[in-house]
Amino acid sequence: MTISELGRRVPVVGEYDVVVCGGGPAGVSAGLSAARNGAKTLIIESEGCLGGTWTAGQLCVILDAHGKGGIMQEITRHLQTSDGHLPRPGRGKYTYDVEMMKYTLDRLCDESGVDVRLYTRVVSAVVEQREIKAVITESYGGREAFIGKAFIDATGNGQFAAQAGCDYSVGHPETGQTQPATVIGIISGVPSDEPGTMNTQDKLAFLELLESVGFVPSYRKPSLWRLPHPDLCCISVHHAYEVPCDDTAALSRATMEGRKQLNEAVRALRQLPAWRQVRLVSTSAHIGIREGRRIAGRYQVTVDDIQSGARFDDGICLVRFGVDVHALTRQEDDEVTSYSQGITVRPYNIPLRALISKDVDNLGLAGRCVSGDFFAHASYRVTPNAVAMGEAIGMAAAKAVSSGVSLPKVDGSQIRRAMMAAGYEI
Structure with missing residues (x-):
């Protein structure tokens, strides 16, 4: 029609x-x-x-x-x-x-x-x-x-x-698949002794921490970065797979799912005594397309x-x-250990x-x-x-x-x- x-x-x-x-x-x-x-x-x-x-x-x-x-x-x-x-x-x-x-x-x-x-x-x-x-x-x-x-x-x-x-x-030249999209969050209340993720080993440790409180991130190498303001960190736990850049319906679903996952991650982290004050301050207004x-x-x-x-x-x-x-x-x-191919x-x-x-x-x-x-x-x-x-x-x-x-x-x-x-x- x-x-x-x-x-x-x-x-x-x-x-x-x-x-x-x-x-x-x-x-x-x-x-x-x-x-x-x-x-x-x-x-x-x-x-x-x-x-x-x-x-x-x-x-x-x-x-x-x-x-x-x-x-x-x-x-x-x-x-x-x-x-x-x-x-x-x-x-x-x-x-x-x-x-x-x-x-x-x-x-x-x-x-x-x-x-x-x-x-x-x-x-x-x-x-x-x-x-x-x-x-x-x-x-x-x-x-x-x-x-x-x-x-x-x-x-x-x-x-x-x-x-x-x-x-x-x-x-990709063989499959046409594109890299995943990501909604990123900014959080406050992160423990002061938490340095954030600097390398793959740190990311895997953060993954273990998230899974220990019942949150399984779609991004299997989740990231946490300290920001210039001492109480703020950037958090990335979300991957939306096979989302074409010109598919508005898919992008809409992926964006809403990303916000959901960020809220769930923060809620799960609050179970830990050191993370009890963590709050989700904001989520990206536009999903990150790689x-x-x-x-x-x-x-x-x-x-x-x-x-x-x-x-x-x-x-x-x-x-x-x-x-x-x-x-x-x-x-x-879940399976790939390196992004360098x-x-x-x-x-x-x-x-x-x-x-x-x-x-x-x-x-x-x-x-x-x-x-x-x-x-x-x-x-x-x-x-x-x-x-x-x-x-x-x-x-x-x-x-x-x-x-x-x-x-x-x-x-x-x-x-x-x-x-x-x-x-x-x-």
Whole structure:
């Protein structure tokens, strides 16, 4: 059964040099970079805050920030000077205060002259002859259009690129299965002598503690991270398996189940005398999705690249993070002892070409949806790499507009040099 909508005219409410779809770590970075390079820039974000998985998703932890200068370093320094930062063992790892992260991103965008539309979802792309002319959105103001000269998909799931007709891949190459989704909680009242989980051994000990009070988590390596405020911790006990990024019904069920499991975990922990004061303070407003569409770009980052430590003339950052494939099924979560899949990562570059759509000449990509295979994605998907991608493609988009050329014609080696000058190790 279908319903036909009458043809309607959509009002154009803004014209920009660069339009960024998605305001998470990659999107904010792309917007800041484009604006600071002289482009009139808009960020469109569906949630009520910037930050995506950092804020609405309450991820609470930063990994692989070492060697990331530029905007990533700027964000880190803002958090450090605002008591919103707590280092973790290892280089480039820390937890952060979610509300301070929201405020930091708001400030940076405001100071850089980036226009921001919250509560606004991208629903369609107007494409003519391999170029996007406008993005169609839905918001409390109804259906609206924004015209742009260059566009960047930083939606995480590659939603806008798919709407523009771009080719993409999803999931494991043999099964199509995607990594599980997770609802994360913030709790208070954790015993003061509880350090949290620093490694796999700690996670297994936390699993044993949870099971000792009758709670069996769907995530078999549950995590507990101390946050900058001494009374708060981030807790992760939930895995939702086989939930496609575009299946709203499945995502709704998974989100509600995640909240249920967090409440049950906290209720169970209260049985322990030392944990009697534990309370669930908040749950993520948006379920954390580890994997969505991987959009086809001018280059695909592969497992061979990450194993060989590939370097490129247009490399925009250095990725050190290992392959992190969370179990694709509950059975695997019970049986698999390592997320690395036996793949050893040598520090490697992400080339600018992987951030440019092969199908649309004025569409850039940043974050989880860039062009890579299943295993490469499992390495570069952590957020400091998304920030680096956003900074690089935002700069490239601004240069494309100012020079009157298409994105593929931007000199990638020039972007590489600019990223190095900003403090990125390459």
